[in-house]
Structure formats: structure tokens, C-alpha cells
Amino acid sequence: SRRITVRDIAAAKERAEKWPMLTAYDAMTASVFDQAGIPVLLVGDSMGNCHLGYESTVPVTMDEMTLLSAAVVRGTRRALVVGDLPFGSYQEGPVQALRNATRLVKEAGVGAVKLEGGERSAHQIELLVQSGIPVMAHIGLTPQSVNAYGGYPVQGRGEEAAQQLLRDAKAVQDAGAFAVVLELVPAELAAEVTRSLHIATVGIGAGGDCDAQVLVWTDMAGMTDGRVPRFVKQYAELRQGLGDAARAYAEDVVGGAYPAEEHSFH
Numbered sequence: 001s002r003r004i005t006v007r008d009i010a011a012a013k014e015r016a017e018k019w020p021m022l023t024a025y026d027a028m029t030a031s032v033f034d035q036a037g038i039p040v041l042l043v044g045d046s047m048g049n050c051h052l053g054y055e056s057t058v059p060v061t062m063d064e065m066t067l068l069s070a071a072v073v074r075g076t077r078r079a080l081v082v083g084d085l086p087f088g089s090y091q092e093g094p095v096q097a098l099r100n101a102t103r104l105v106k107e108a109g110v111g112a113v114k115l116e117g118g119e120r121s122a123h124q125i126e127l128l129v130q131s132g133i134p135v136m137a138h139i140g141l142t143p144q145s146v147n148a149y150g151g152y153p154v155q156g157r158g159e160e161a162a163q164q165l166l167r168d169a170k171a172v173q174d175a176g177a178f179a180v181v182l183e184l185v186p187a188e189l190a191a192e193v194t195r196s197l198h199i200a201t202v203g204i205g206a207g208g209d210c211d212a213q214v215l216v217w218t219d220m221a222g223m224t225d226g227r228v229p230r231f232v233k234q235y236a237e238l239r240q241g242l243g244d245a246a247r248a249y250a251e252d253v254v255g256g257a258y259p260a261e262e263h264s265f266h
């Protein structure tokens with residue numbers, strides 16, 4: 001069976017079918033989500049926090065994105081794999097964006113790229129789309145700007161901010177994006193954006209009326225250490241389960257219970 005494409009995403013909007021997206025950063029986890037039927041996997045620059053041990057997404061490099069995106073593509077057969085363009089890989093302008101997006105498509109094999117910014121990134125989106133690279137935009141809270149925000153505040157509160165978000169949504173649609181992530185946006189405003197666009201909205205902390213939802217997989221599966229944002233729903237307790245397994249293994253080794261006869265060769 002073939003991979004999901006941006007045409008399938010467009011068809012889902014026409015049929016008003018909601019769809020789920022998860023992040024993935026390695027082949028094995030990606031294969032689990034692929035076999036579970038998740039249609040779109042994002043190799044998010046959230047890998048900075050959840051996979052590479054950075055404090056934010058800001059330090060993530062093109063080399064890191066390319067390596068992990070290639071692993072996710074190799075681990076999947078059906079999912080549309082979207083690769084994030086990391087901070088500093090597209091802000092200089094459309095030509096820089098095209099060079100780096102092309103690298104993700106050619107070297108990693110992703111089917112689309114994602115970049116942050118509405119009106120401010122429209123020229124980049126336009127050139128990528130004209131060049132044959134599908135683009136998912138990302139507006140509302142854009143975590144690569146953490147140093148400018150001084151944190152991760154909810155976006156689009158107040159009339160002026162709401163109007164800017166609507167302009168950003170329209171700008172990325174007009175530039176040719178096939179979908180747009182809405183991060184940390186009031187539910188009513190995300191619903192209004194979703195109604196006003198013909199492309200898919202992908203919500204994260206943006207209420208229940210978006211066309212799709214995305215979560216960072218380590219948050220969704222209870223793998224993240226410490227607090228997760230209020231908008232996260234945890235569907236498993238992987239951190240507890242994996243820790244229990246490691247402790248049981250350690251106890252067996254120390255106590256001599258592992259390896260037993262059936263694990264030994266003579």
C-alpha cells in the first residue's frame with residue numbers, strides 16, 4: 001500500500017474527517033505508530049527537548065534533523081513523514097529555506113516539511129511549494145521564538161492578537177501550505193481559523209474543533225520526565241513501565257536470577 005500524501009489530507013478536510021498526528025524521532029517508535037495507523041508523523045524539532053537533551057528546540061541542527069528524519073522514514077511504510085525545519089535553517093530567506101528543505105527531502109526522504117511563522121514566513125512557504133515541496137505551517141505559539149517570548153505563553157488572546165492569527169493563517173494558506181499547526185491558541189479562535197481555511201488545521205493546545213490534532217509522543221505516552229502541559233492527555237505510563245523493567249532486570253542480574261538455564265548455551 002502506498003504512503004499517505006498531501007492529497008489525502010486535502011480529501012480528509014473535504015469529508016470533514018479528523019485525523020491524528022504524533023511526533024517520532026527514531027525508526028522503532030515510528031514503526032509502532034505506523035502500524036497503529038497514525039497517518040502523519042512529525043519529526044519535530046521537539047527532538048531537542050525529548051531526544052537530544054537540549055533545554056529548547058533552538059539548538060537543533062540540520063544534521064540532527066536529517067539523521068532522525070531518515071530513521072523515521074526507514075521505520076515507516078504508510079505514514080506521511082513531515083520534517084521540521086530547525087531554527088536558523090530558513091529565517092535568512094526563501095533560498096536558504098529551499099536549500100535546507102531540499103536536503104530533508106533528498107537525504108532523509110520526508111514527504112513534507114514544517115516551518116514556523118505566518119506572514120513572516122510566507123515567502124519561504126511560497127518558494128518551497130513552487131519547487132514541489134509540500135509545507136505544513138505552524139502559527140500561534142512558535143517555540144523557536146522562546147527567547148523573544150521569554151517563555152511559552154498562550155497566543156491569540158485579545159482582539160488584536162486574534163486578528164493577527166487570522167491574518168497569519170490566511171497568509172500561509174495563500175502561500176500554498178497544505179496544513180497549519182495551531183499551537184496554544186484559544187479554542188474559539190482555533191475553531192474560527194478552521195472554519196475560515198480550506199486547508200487542514202492541526203491543533204495542539206487549541207481545542208477540539210481543529211481538523212487534526214498533534215501531540216509530542218513522549219507526552220502522549222507518559223514517557224516525559226516531570227510535568228507536561230495541561231493540554232496533554234496521557235494514554236500510557238511508559239516511563240513507569242520502562243523504569244520497572246530496568247529495576248527488575250538489575251535485581252535479577254545482581255541476585256543471579258538472570259541469566260537462567262534457558263538463556264544459556266552449552
Ligand code: KIV
Binds near residue numbers: 042044046181215216
Ligand atoms: O516539534 C514539534 O514537536 C512540533 C509539534 C508540537 C507541532 O512542532
Ligand code: NA
Binds near residue numbers: 057
Ligand atoms: Na517543532
